Amino acid sequence: MKEIVVIIGGGIAGLEAASKLLDLGYSPIIVEKSGRLGGHVARWNRLFPDMTPAADIVSELTERTKGANIFLNTEISFINRLRDSYNIKLSNGISINTSYILFTTGFSLFEAEKKEEYGYGVYDQVITNGDLEQWFNTGEDHRISGKEIGHIGFVHCVGSRDEKARNSQCSKVCCITAIKQAIELKEKFPDAEIWCFYMDLRLFGKKFEDFYTKAQRDYGIHFIRGRVSEVSENIEGKVIVKAEDTLAGKPIKITLDLLVLMSGMVCSQDSTKTAGMLSLPVDSDGFLKSSDNVMHITSSPKNGIFYAGACTGPKTVPETLAEARSAVLEIHSHISRK
Amino acid sequence: MMENIFGFSISPSSAINMDKVDRALFEELCRVEPDAVRCMACGSCSATCPAAAFSGMSIRKVLLCLQRGKEKEAFRMMSNCMLCGKCTMVCPRGINTRRLVLSISRIYGKEDTK
Numbered sequence A: 001m002k003e004i005v006v007i008i009g010g011g012i013a014g015l016e017a018a019s020k021l022l023d024l025g026y027s028p029i030i031v032e033k034s035g036r037l038g039g040h041v042a043r044w045n046r047l048f049p050d051m052t053p054a055a056d057i058v059s060e061l062t063e064r065t066k067g068a069n070i071f072l073n074t075e076i077s078f079i080n081r082l083r084d085s086y087n088i089k090l091s092n093g094i095s096i097n098t099s100y101i102l103f104t105t106g107f108s109l110f111e112a113e114k115k116e117e118y119g120y121g122v123y124d125q126v127i128t129n130g131d132l133e134q135w136f137n138t139g140e141d142h143r144i145s146g147k148e149i150g151h152i153g154f155v156h157c158v159g160s161r162d163e164k165a166r167n168s169q170c171s172k173v174c175c176i177t178a179i180k181q182a183i184e185l186k187e188k189f190p191d192a193e194i195w196c197f198y199m200d201l202r203l204f205g206k207k208f209e210d211f212y213t214k215a216q217r218d219y220g221i222h223f224i225r226g227r228v229s230e231v232s233e234n235i236e237g238k239v240i241v242k243a244e245d246t247l248a249g250k251p252i253k254i255t256l257d258l259l260v261l262m263s264g265m266v267c268s269q270d271s272t273k274t275a276g277m278l279s280l281p282v283d284s285d286g287f288l289k290s291s292d293n294v295m296h297i298t299s300s301p302k303n304g305i306f307y308a309g310a311c312t313g314p315k316t317v318p319e320t321l322a323e324a325r326s327a328v329l330e331i332h333s334h335i336s337r338k
Numbered sequence B: 001m002m003e004n005i006f007g008f009s010i011s012p013s014s015a016i017n018m019d020k021v022d023r024a025l026f027e028e029l030c031r032v033e034p035d036a037v038r039c040m041a042c043g044s045c046s047a048t049c050p051a052a053a054f055s056g057m058s059i060r061k062v063l064l065c066l067q068r069g070k071e072k073e074a075f076r077m078m079s080n081c082m083l084c085g086k087c088t089m090v091c092p093r094g095i096n097t098r099r100l101v102l103s104i105s106r107i108y109g110k111e112d113t114k
Ligand SMILES: Cc1cc2nc3c(=O)[nH]c(=O)nc-3n(C[C@H](O)[C@H](O)[C@H](O)COP(=O)(O)OP(=O)(O)OC[C@H]3O[C@@H](n4cnc5c(N)ncnc54)[C@H](O)[C@@H]3O)c2cc1C
Pocket: A008, A009, A010, A011, A012, A013, A014, A031, A032, A033, A034, A037, A038, A039, A040, A041, A044, A046, A047, A048, A049, A074, A075, A076, A104, A105, A106, A107, A108, A109, A129, A130, A133, A173, A177, A263, A264, A265, A268, A270, A271, A274, A308, A309, A310, A311, A315, A316, A317, A318, A320
């Protein structure tokens, strides 16, 4: 009999894992709580560092998982631990018996309204990185389309590196995302002046630093080192941003037509809720805790349960895909050893 | 004259209001020196500058001042540059900082900003 592997979460991690499990002759079952596959990447427009259309990646992965059993709009109702397997009851009434569960439950975007001083949901011209990707995809957003956009700001580290927001970790992808989105906005509004407010620029990945110098030199994007302390609105509906220009050692103020908040990656409640059914531990950053963060990032401390992708911490797309493949190999070695 | 019994006095605000900064000259500078905006504020230039210790000269700060509308401050610093070129040697971004000083003087010197 073909070994069944239950994959919880149909984002890119879940899809890539399913496709590799199929290649190896196993029988993957994807349980996805939303109505579509692809997770967050299905909401993005073009991906750094090569501006690859996100839709292409999702459709390629979806194509490759055709042979898998996929349940959309489905959640895990409960999981019973048997002697050496798990009995999973789905919200659609189906129950599955399996020895292998792969968590690919991903992350949540930090809810920007929680940082009240930035005015998301209060001032009209304050949007998030997620909203902006959405606008790149649909072209529909009353805050951007048809408006005169002359001055744009980006706020880095929104809900990241912020102990008061209860996320002390760096979300890793938002510095490069801010630069990517700033370049894209400059292409749409060539006359706009764009300002990025950052604490540190963390551009760790392949070609990320090139993006930064390109943004500076070819697109004239300005960088101000200083965390935005407060945002207010003037009578014309423009937003006024205050920060300290820490390189100049002086307070700085600027009036903008659009302010984009770089919401961070935080652990999703759905992830921890389902992990809680198996009493899986959570790490100090709130994400699922691997059995070891160096050698065994894809293993949970429990037998037969594995992780891949952003459920264990902020990751880029290539990192997520690589982890999905690595988790599949881990599962494969377990099965082969039986 | 009334004595200042509170022990403090009011000084002009040092805050930067970007809405009021005229960027025309800096943009002109960027046309001849496109690298002027590539500075990543590492401070190597200032650390190596022989004029820095006694005059506060810093290419990093000059570039920042020009972009924040503080030309006077930039010129005060630049007047101490000896054009030795040590800063150019150490800049990790490969900015020709020495030539930058010359270009700044040329472009901003046209205006009566001194
Ligand atoms: C604004 C932004 C832009 C980005 N742009 C890029 C980029 O350009 N390039 C790049 O390399 N990376 C980018 N990233 C990172 C990228 O989004 C992640 O690497 C990727 O989404 C991680 O995929 P994942 O499958 O692990 O998680 P997710 O995309 O979060 O997918 C998880 C899936 O699991 C489902 N799920 C969760 N819990 C449950 C549950 N309990 N039961 C059932 N289903 C569940 C969710 O509905 C979702 O479909 C960006 C991130 C952000 C925040």
